[in-house]
Amino acid sequence: MSNQSVPTLYEWLGGMDALTRLTTRFYEHVKMDSLLASVFAHMGADHPNHVAAFLAEVFGGPDTYSTQHGGHPHMIRQHLNRHLGQDQRRRWVVLLLETADELGMPDDPEFRSALVGYLEWGSRLAVINSQSGAEADEDAPMPKWGWGEVKGPYTG
Ligand code: HEM
Numbered sequence: 756m757s758n759q760s761v762p763t764l765y766e767w768l769g770g771m772d773a774l775t776r777l778t779t780r781f782y783e784h785v786k787m788d789s790l791l792a793s794v795f796a797h798m799g800a801d802h803p804n805h806v807a808a809f810l811a812e813v814f815g816g817p818d819t820y821s822t823q824h825g826g827h828p829h830m831i832r833q834h835l836n837r838h839l840g841q842d843q844r845r846r847w848v849v850l851l852l853e854t855a856d857e858l859g860m861p862d863d864p865e866f867r868s869a870l871v872g873y874l875e876w877g878s879r880l881a882v883i884n885s886q887s888g889a890e891a892d893e894d895a896p897m898p899k900w901g902w903g904e905v906k907g908p909y910t911g
Pocket residue numbers: 794795797798799801802805806809810824829830833834837839843844847848873874876877878881882
């Protein structure tokens with residue numbers, strides 16, 4: 756736990772082991788999914804671990820994705836020119852939430868509200884960044900997500 760009484764989302768969901776279990780099982784489902792299998796046909800064996808590291812950092816855990824995997828610019832680059840659609844995005848989010856249920860991750864309203872909020876936000880950015888003409892900002896900071904609410908409209 757952090758020094759404050761409110762845990763980070765990372766701490767609340769069970770830390771690195773829980774996140775790795777989540778992404779490992781999630782991408783097993785993805786590989787079997789009619790809308791997503793082709794999108795992820797060429798993902799490497801380490802993909803679930805990389806996404807777990809990314810989510811860990813976003814949710815207040817260790818900064819391994821920034822220090823060892825290229826940080827947010829690298830993540831954005833992985834989505835460039837993939838032309839993801841809203842149907843694929845929706846399925847991605849639903850499958851991840853179903854996997855969280857399957858694995859018995861915390862399901863209190865506060866945590867799930869924060870999780871859904873992040874997944875909606877992040878997946879919509881992934882779709883935006885996957886369209887023709889999108890570029891990776893080499894200074895893009897890592898997103899940080901907590902228990903709170905968004906503070907205003909999309910500004911790019
Ligand atoms: C919150 C939402 C999302 C997060 C946090 C996320 C995270 C990531 C990360 C961290 C990578 C790079 C992994 C690495 O460093 O090797 C990646 C790659 C990728 N993502 Fe996402 N992503 C999100 C949404 C989506 C969605 C909605 C789709 C498609 C429906 C998608 C499709 C892909 C694909 C195809 C790759 C490349 C896989 C490969 O290596 O072949 N992502 N994503």
